[in-house]
Every structure is written in structure tokens, then in C-alpha cells.
Ligand SMILES: *[C@@H]1O[C@H](CO)[C@@H](O)[C@H](O)[C@H]1NC(C)=O
Ligand SMILES: *[C@@H]1O[C@H](CO)[C@@H](O)[C@H](O)[C@H]1NC(C)=O
């Protein structure tokens with residue numbers, strides 16, 4: 001082919017590509033997934049788009065939260081926990097891309113929302129949605145800050161490692177032998193709907209923090225707790241022989257009425273914890289658990305290589321709630337860490353993250369708006385139950401493809417390998433309030449009608465989280 005024909009062919013190819021990109025009149029996000037700078041530029045656009053949903057940095061607004069938090073303040077759809085997850089996402093964004101745009105507000109927000117006995121992320125405002133998992137998402141963000149040497153808070157403020165230890169300490173004392181021979185309940189306040197549910201997410205968040213504290217501090221007490229959490233969760237049947245990770249059961253049924261729905265966040269936080277335990281103990285049993293979980297995770301959640309939240313993202317309709325619209329990012333972030341601390345998984349994981357991110361990118365517009373469905377090749381216009389969650393997931397998918405950098409491959413830091421965060425093994429216990437958590441009273445809010453709505457909202461939110469209500473019906 002001579003040069004003239006070649007340039008005509010190239011021009012035709014270019015036009016075809018341009019048509020595809022502009023198929024519905026809107027340009028699509030352009031990114032070359034083989035080029036780290038291109039990924040960085042795309043991630044920055046998507047992160048900027050995510051940031052438009054956060055208003056806590058504006059005058060008169062509460063730092064650290066996404067609009068809501070639902071149901072305590074009915075002015076937005078987001079529960080308190082999701083902002084904690086967003087800060088974790090933005091810490092990873094900083095870690096992988098080096099962009100420090102959100103560093104200051106992330107640090108301020110985590111410290112501000114750390115309110116609670118001994119700085120343990122139990123702020124009074126949000127007790128209506130305070131589950132062990134909700135608190136734990138903030139704790140995991142603090143743990144990640146320690147592992148990545150995220151800029152430390154001022155010396156008179158609570159420190160990252162101590163914040164994670166506070167969450168661990170508060171939860172360890174709630175381990176409940178009265179029912180089901182162990183386990184954590186979902187909710188913390190006795191009056192919250194879902195207090196009788198011992199679900200997988202509560203166990204795996206606790207195990208996740210415990211395993212990472214063990215690795216960071218080399219204190220075996222944490223590792224024993226991580227082991228206990230795994231043993232109980234598996235023993236009660238929430239982790240099956242085939243490594244399916246089911247949702248949970250109720251205390252009045254000795255936790256045998258298992259809701260079999262599989263949400264990706266349970267599997268993601270579990271495989272992350274198992275990989276950390278493998279790295280910390282070098283035990284064969286953890287290696288084989290990682291392999292088993294990875295095999296099942298990929299087969300179940302990445303059909304055809306692109307992530308699908310199968311329990312609610314149905315081929316013909318969408319049943320995912322606001323929470324679930326943010327789940328894909330936690331899976332991508334968890335798997336990226338597994339690839340580093342359990343290197344025998346790396347090739348498989350990077351292949352999966354790459355193909356899934358291709359799907360993600362195909363859902364994004366040029367302004368960084370991304371869809372929830374990643375397997376339809378276009379933006380899905382799904383704005384009913386997000387969209388901050390979709391943006392968080394796309395930021396996560398793009399950022400974690402930047403794995404092949406020395407500071408990332410070195411792995412999460414520990415106290416012995418350069419981690420600078422100061423800890424406190426007794427964090428969260430020092431100023432231990434013996435009184436039960438104060439429920440929000442009618443006087444705190446506009447009136448009894450609002451309170452009823454709030455309790456109902458919390459209950460319905462709980463049903464949604466637990467699998468669209470069929471198990472509770
Ligand atoms: C963060 O705050 C520090 C100190 O106030 C300031 O020097 C820095 O420019 C801020 N960084 C960003 C990215 O805004
Ligand atoms: C709790 O709500 C009050 C009133 O809106 C607000 O001033 C305060 O900053 C909030 N605290 C937290 C930790 O969100």
C-alpha cells in the first residue's frame with residue numbers, strides 16, 4: 001500500500017472512530033488504557049465530575065458528608081457511610097495518580113467525621129444509619145491513609161492508624177456470643193432496624209481492618225481476630241465451599257436463615273482481607289482461600305470480563321439502590337491491592353481489571369459523567385440512584401490500572417517499612433462512654449412526623465441493603 005492510500009485509510013479509520021464516539025451527539029471520554037498519562041488525565045476529569053456532588057467544602061455546609069445523609073437529613077440520597085467510602089476512593093486516587101487536588105479536604109473530612117468516643121467514627125448526627133459496616137468504611141479509609149502515608153493530620157488531631165484502631169477496638173467489644181455462637185450484628189444502636197441481622201458485611205469489614213492492622217503493626221492480636229471473623233463467617237455458612245459469599249442471617253434463627261444474595265462488596269473486602277492475611281502469615285490456607293475467592297469472584301462478578309452487580313443489575317431492569325451504585329469501585333480497588341500483596345494473582349487480576357475498565361470507559365462521556373452499566377458500550381443515563389457512586393467507581397477503575405509503579409508495587413506501608421502514622425492500641429476505649437448510644441429524639445428534629453419518616457426510611461434502606469426485601473418480607 002503506497003503512502004497516499006495509507007493516509008486515506010487512516011483518515012477513514014479516524015472518521016469511523018469519530019462517528020462511534022459521537023453516536024448520540026455527545027462526545028465520549030477519550031482514554032488510551034496503555035498510556036499512564038492518558039489514564040491520569042481521564043481519571044482527573046472523572047474525579048472532577050465526582051467532586052461536583054460534594055458540597056461539604058462550601059460555607060455553611062457540614063464537612064465530610066455527601067448530600068443527606070439519608071435518612072437523618074432527608075435532603076439527599078446518600079447515607080453517611082458512602083462519603084467515608086468516597087474519601088477512601090480519593091486517597092487511592094491520590095496514591096495511584098499523584099494528583100493532590102483533594103488531599104486537604106479529604107484529611108479535614110476524615111478528622112471532622114471521626115467524632116465519637118475516643119475518635120471512633122460514631123458521630124451522634126448519624127446514629128440512625130450507624131452499622132458496623134458504615135463505621136468500618138470510615139475506618140478503612142483511615143487505615144488506607146496510614147498504609148499510603150497520606151499527609152498526616154496535625155499533631156493535636158487524631159492520627160490515621162489510631163482512628164483505624166479505634167474502630168477495631170469499638171467493634172471487637174461488640175463481638176456477640178449470645179446468639180449464633182459469635183459474630184457482629186449489622187447495626188450498632190439497639191434501636192436501629194437490622195440490629196437482629198448478623199450479616200457478612202459487618203464481619204468482613206471488621207476482618208479487613210483487623211488483618212491490615214496486624215500487617216501494619218505486627219501485633220498478632222489483630223490477626224487472631226481476623227482469623228476468628230473468617231472462621232465464624234465460614235462456619236455459619238455465609239462463605240460456601242464454592243466460595244460464594246452470601247449476605248447473612250438473623251439472630252432469632254441462630255443465623256441459619258441465610259439470605260443467599262451475593263453482593264460484590266462482601267466478596268471484595270473478604271478477598272482483600274484474605275490476601276493481607278496470606279502476606280502476613282505466609283500460610284498455605286490463606287493462599288488457597290485467596291485463589292478460591294478470586295476464581296469465584298471473577299466468574300460471578302465479571303461475566304465476559306466486565307463487572308456486573310448481578311444481584312440487582314439485571315439484564316432487563318435495574319434494581320440497585322444508591323449504595324449499590326457505588327459497589328464496583330470497591331471491587332476494583334480491593335483486587336488491585338490483592339494483586340500487589342498476593343503477587344501470584346497479579347496477571348489474572350490485571351487482565352480482569354483492564355477489560356472491566358474498558359467497559360467502564362465505554363460508559364463515560366467526555367465531561368467525565370460515567371454510567372452504572374459497563375457492559376452496554378454507552379452511557380446508560382442512569383441517574384435515579386446515584387450518581388456519586390458511579391463516579392466513585394469510575395475513578396477507582398481508572399486509578400487502579402496505574403499499578404505498575406514502584407511505590408505501588410512496594411505494597412501498603414507498615415510501621416517497619418516507612419509508614420509514619422502514629423497509633424494507639426487503646427484508641428476508642430479511653431473515653432469509653434458507658435451509656436448506650438443516645439437515640440435521636442423527636443426534639444432533635446422538626447417533629448414526630450419527621451421522626452416516623454426517618455425510622456421508616458432507615459427500615460426501608462435496610463431492606464434494600466439486605467436484598468430488596470425478599471428475605472424480610
Ligand atoms: C493544602 O493546604 C496547604 C496548607 O494550607 C496549602 O499550602 C496547599 O496548597 C493545599 N493544597 C491544595 C492542593 O489545595
Ligand atoms: C452534626 O450536625 C450539626 C447540625 O447540622 C452540624 O453543625 C455538625 O457539624 C454535624 N456534625 C458532624 C460530625 O457531622
Ligand SMILES: *[C@@H]1O[C@H](CO)[C@@H](O)[C@H](O)[C@H]1NC(C)=O
Nearest residue numbers: 179180181235236253254255
Ligand atoms: C447455633 O449455631 C451454632 C453454629 O453457628 C451452633 O454451634 C449452635 O449449636 C447452634 N445453636 C442452636 C441452639 O441450634
Ligand SMILES: *[C@@H]1O[C@H](CO)[C@@H](O)[C@H](O)[C@H]1NC(C)=O
Nearest residue numbers: 294295296297298299300348
Ligand atoms: C474457576 O475454576 C473453574 C473450575 O476449576 C474453572 O472452570 C474456571 O475457569 C475458573 N475461573 C477462573 C476465572 O479462573
Ligand SMILES: *[C@@H]1O[C@H](CO)[C@@H](O)[C@H](O)[C@H]1NC(C)=O
Nearest residue numbers: 279340341342343410411412
Ligand atoms: C507481600 O507483599 C509485598 C508487597 O507489599 C510483596 O512484594 C511480597 O511479594 C508479598 N509476599 C508474598 C509472600 O507474596
Ligand SMILES: *[C@@H]1O[C@H](CO)[C@@H](O)[C@H](O)[C@H]1NC(C)=O
Nearest residue numbers: 216217218219414415416423
Ligand atoms: C513503629 O515505629 C516507630 C519508629 O520507627 C517505633 O518507635 C515504634 O515503637 C513502632 N511501633 C510499633 C507498634 O511497633
Ligand SMILES: *[C@@H]1O[C@H](CO)[C@@H](O)[C@H](O)[C@H]1NC(C)=O
Nearest residue numbers: 165169219220221222425426
Ligand atoms: C496489641 O493489640 C491488642 C488489641 O488491641 C492490644 O490490647 C495490645 O496492647 C497490643 N499490643 C501491643 C504491644 O501494642
